[in-house]
Amino acid sequence: MSKRLYIETVGCQMNVLDSEMVVADLKRHGYELVGSPREADTVLFNTCSVREHAEEKIYSALGKLRQAKERNPEKTIGVMGCMAQKDQQLIFQRAPFVDLIVGPGQLQQIPTLLNNIRDGQGRQLAVSLGRKSGSQERIRRSHETFDPLRDPSMRPTPFQAYLRIQIGCDKFCTYCVVPMTRGPEQGRSPEQILSEAKVLADQGCVEITLLGQTVNSYRYTDEAGQVTRMSDLLRQLHEIEGLRRLKFVTNYPKDMTEELLQTIRDLPKCSTYLHVPAQSGSDEQLKRMRRGYTVADYLEMMERIERILPDAAVSSDFIVGFCGETEEDFQQTIELVRRCRFKNSFIFKYSVRAGTKASERMEDDVPEEVKTRRNNELLAVQDEISAEDNQRFIGQTVEILVEGPSKRAQKKKDDGPLCQMMGRTLCDRIVVYDGNRRQAGQFLPIEISDATATTLIGRVKTVHTGPQLFQLQGTGE
Ligand code: SAH
Ligand code: SF4
Ligand code: F3S
Secondary structure, eight states: OOOEEEEEEOSSHHHHHHHHHHHHHHHHTTOEEOSSTTTOSEEEEEEOOSSHHHHHHHHHHHHHTHHHHHHOTTOEEEEEEHHHHHHTHHHHHHSTTOOEEEOTTOGGGHHHHHHHHHTTOOOEEEOOOOTTSSOHHHHHHHHOOOTTOOOGGGSSBTTEEEEEOEESOOOOOTTOOHHHHHOSOEEOOHHHHHHHHHHHHHTTOOEEEEEOTTGGGOEEEOTTOOEEEHHHHHHHHHTOTTOOEEEEEOOOGGGOOHHHHHHHHHOTTBOOEEEOOOBOSOHHHHHHHTOSOOHHHHHHHHHHHHHHOTTOEEEEEEEESOTTOOHHHHHHHHHHHHHHOOSOEEEEEOOOOTTSHHHHHSOOOSOHHHHHHHHHHHHHHHHHHHHHHHHTTTTOEEEEEEEEEOHHHHHSOOOSSEEEEEEEOTTOOEEEEEEEGGGTTOEEEEEEEEEOSSEEEEEEOEEEETTEEEETTOOOO
């Protein structure tokens, strides 16, 4: 029987990593990847529940498969990830032709569950325990993931990889569904993390991005009571030969300590890109969100970052139109963005999520059109800042890790060796230049000649060595 797999992934980096694991696992069970649901006999959706829009997209993609399933009942359709954990049986009700529902903690069961379906055992569902449905230990176990299985072909590029160091979240921000879908916060053991990082480096990875919902809160206590914190982990990972860059997302403001920032400063492989979502610039709103810090705390953290890592690039997330947000609250958010001058901000309109404190106790009272207006306004302020700040790179030379053809080059059908290439600096700034596809995976110096709000534009810097002039790594021109 043929085993042709198509997988579609939405949501955060955790999901990208999970899909990589599932594909590695299924390939080991004889599956091959195909490029569209039409060619596949197994279609999997790796889903996100963070906002309603993300869920609607999946239900609509599922709807499109209804007819194909009617024509070919052998086609297996599965929903995995956060929406599977959150909606469970509800997915069977809304999309009765779905065969498989698997939560983020049960992904390792997918090959077996698919076999059960093929054997005629009917629909399969495997999800984790709810946050109050058992002992802490059993709940934790049910959310564990199976990270050591990796498949380089599923990565964004062969030389970059995600590495999960923390599962779940215990912060329980009142708007957020993640503590329910991903379960309790648990740090993975440093031994597991280090051995996985070594495997990745041996496979040719030069850049690893450590993943956690509040990655800088990472903590692991071993049986002897020895505690490993984020800064200890970074120091150990820094030793791995072959690795050249260490990134980590997402940071929690309260845990951006002096000690962690000094560690980042002292370890040259550490990225100085710090994604530390503020969510709002109003104390009243931060309290309702239960973020656990005030605007003054956040500003104090910014001051710490500027003092210890003056070249760091800080970015943020904001939710506009959260319950009770007044025009004044919103102005305070604008004010915070102006003061902090973030590299960039991800801005979201508040979306009510069933099962969260906010959905139970607060009214979603900001009209949709007001959310949209605030979203656009904040975006415009941030864009102006990003555009201004990027100007100062003009004339400078930055080092980038070349990732591959730029978005513009990808849109063109031409697949010749020369095209516009894209890479990132150590602090995550996007750089494009005219180059050669072969340069993917190389570190190159780029002299910046122009800049927009999102992108620096430049050319490969040529270096003089005596009377000769040659181009570093060559653009092929
Ligand atoms: N763990 C990360 C964020 C995970 S979710 C952190 O705490 O920073 C990514 C972003 O989605 C959040 O930072 C928040 O800005 C946004 N978000 C989460 N729940 C949301 C909701 N119900 N409506 C709108 N945006 C939301
Ligand atoms: Fe959600 Fe808050 Fe946890 Fe981030 S820290 S995942 S926003 S509950
Ligand atoms: Fe979405 Fe789950 Fe990530 S809800 S943002 S895919 S942890």
